[in-house]
Amino acid sequence: MTVHRPEPDRDSREWWERVARREFAVQRCAGCGADRFPARAFCPACRSEEWRWRAVPPEGRVESWIVSHQPFVPGLAAPYVVVMVRLAAVPGCLVHGNWRGDREPRGGERVRAVFRDVGEDLTLVDWEPAR
């Protein structure tokens, strides 16, 4: 079975490297100060191409979720749950990842990231209920 692997590109490569070091970061625009995720080359608000990484707490709230029946995430058998999380530190940023709870997520519940190594060269960000 072939599974989809996230492919780091020019904009996201360093983000994946940081995830592998257990750091969750967003980009902060040097022009207007807006935070953004996922990584991109310029600011959608002011078009500035100057920015830096900013580590933020990997915490948020469940915005929505889906039950996937497609085995497109490495290391997981279908069906599984993918959640969309609104970052607490950056309310404009939504992050998706695998659900690690032992029940279905609830809308608005607090969650935190769990870093999960898949093989030797890939680390994914999963989400579990915050304690």
Ligand SMILES: [Zn+2]
């Ligand atoms: Zn900007």
